[in-house]
Amino acid sequence: MRERTEAEHAAKMRKRQAAHDKIVAAKTVEKGLVIVHTGTGKGKTTAALGMVVRAIGHGQKVGVVQFVKGAMATGEKAVFDRFPELVEFKPMGEGFTWDTQxxxxxxxxxxxxxxxxxxxxxxxxxxxxxxDELNIVLRYDYLPLDEVLATLAAKPAMTHVVITGRNAPQPLIDVADLVTEMTLVKHPFREQGVKAQAGVEF
Amino acid sequence: MRERTEAEHAAKMRKRQAAHDKIVAAKTVEKGLVIVHTGTGKGKTTAALGMVVRAIGHGQKVGVVQFVKGAMATGEKAVFDRFPELVEFKPMGEGFTWDTQxxxxxxxxxxxxxxxxxxxxxxxxxxxxxxDELNIVLRYDYLPLDEVLATLAAKPAMTHVVITGRNAPQPLIDVADLVTEMTLVKHPFREQGVKAQAGVEF
Known part of the structure; x- marks a missing residue:
């Protein structure tokens, strides 16, 4: 492929910028979003934690309820507990269901x-x-999906609700505004016998 | 489907726990991972930010360099600047390439x-x-991929390196330990004209 000249590069980028500006200008709606992170890959909970960071960085108040994680001390809890005026962080689970039996x-x-x-x-x-991990609870029918959908339908207009966990039920995806599927491409646990490590997994 | 009895449920969960314990016991390796978040979906950067939260929550020191984000004040910067002893957070970009031309x-x-x-x-x-967004820079050939791969190959054994951005080059995926692809299932920007909002997008 022939190298593009600087002038060609600049022209192409100008065109791209114009297209980008046009798209941005067409986006005028501000609303609270229902956001779902699902799939079997990593990053569902960590991406939610990243959104918490962004929100509190803007001085917004955030509530986090963890449906599976409980007693274990986590890095996220240690950090968010430093922002008591902005984050209510509640690990309310008792481990995976195979732990409690x-x-x-x-x-x-x-x-x-x-x-x-x-x-x-x-x-x-x-x-x-x-x-966090609400989808797992729904998957086991530990909560009625209809009640969750009704709560989302009645939420305040500007509130963002972030729901994580693999196997998001289709009716939840249907009502969500933003759905991301995290897909595993390569995982060291399976392939290399690497154990869960502080800072990465918890 | 017949409802499982409580005893059957407990038995099934015991079996699953035993399987899980066996898998965990086989994982003994601790090592710094090369982690890649790619794909066209959301969550690549936010999941990296979530990992930063976890790491600093465990008292670990973290460096963050953003290749695209620059001057704009972000929520993540406001939060991480509260942990100056643990996070060196450097937005060093000047916007997308179509901004600079x-x-x-x-x-x-x-x-x-x-x-x-x-x-x-x-x-x-x-x-x-x-x-953050290193893959974008690699995509435009603004840095030699070989130099990046050589740096990763020579990294200290326990250091985790997290690289984000769509279009991760295949040779990078090949050397990575953990690769997640974020896939867009549904996005309000395109479908509903919703604009980028504080707390979600930045």
Whole structure:
């Protein structure tokens, strides 16, 4: 391929900028989004944590409820606890369901966590509410999907709700504004026997 | 489908736990990972920011160099600047290449940012180094890929390096330990005219 001259490069970039500006100008809607991170890859929870960072960096109030993570100390909790006026961070899970082996108790835990999410969503002072691993709970039918959808339908207009976890149910995807699927391309756990490490996994 | 009894559920979960424990026990390797977030979906940078949160929550030192983002105040910068002893956060870009329209200048900017990344990677006191949007720079051939690969090959054993951006080059994927592709399932920008919003996009 022939190298483009500087002038050609600049012309191409000018054209691209004009196209970009046109797209940006057409976007005028501001609204709270229902955001879903799903798929079997990494990054679903970490991307939600990154959004929490951005929101609190703008002085917005954020609520985070973790449906699976519980007692274990995590890096994210240590950081967000430094912003008590902006982040309410609640790891309310008791581990994966194979740790508890007690369905009735898992359902109770899911219900308690979900009531917290509902309370946060109902309160418009929260700019963003993260329901971390909610999809896992829905997958096991530990919460009625209809109740979750009704809560999202009735949320304050400007509140962002971020829901993570693999196997997002299709009706949730249907009502979401922004859905990203994280796909595993390569994973050191499976291929190299690398264990979960502080800073990466928790 | 017949409802499983509680005993059947518990038995199934015990079996799953045993399988899970076996997998965990087989994972004994601790090492610094080369992590790539690519794909056209959202979440590449935010998931890297989430990893930064985790790392600093464990008291680890992290360096972040942003190859595209520059002058604009971001939520992430406001937060990470609160941890000056742990995070060196450097937005060194000058916007997308269609903003500058000057290839020689873009190459200079990429080179300066890359020298920062190299300095951080060479210093084992950094537990994690994030090269945000490096893939974009590689895509435009603003940096020699071979130099990037050589730097990764020579990195300290325990340093995690996180590289983001769409169109990760295949040779980079080949040397990476953990590669996630973020795929767009649904995006409000295109479909609803929703503009970039504080807390979500920046």
């Amino acid at each position: 007690d369905r009735a108790r898992d359902i109770d835990v899911a219900r308690t966590a979900w009531e917290e999410v509902k309370r946060m969503i109902a309160d418009p002072s929260y700019a963003m509410v993260v329901a | 000057d290839r020689a200048r873009d190459i200079d900017v990429a080179r300066t940012a890359w020298e920062e990344v190299k300095r951080m990677i060479a210093d084992p006191s950094y537990a994690m180094v994030v090269a």
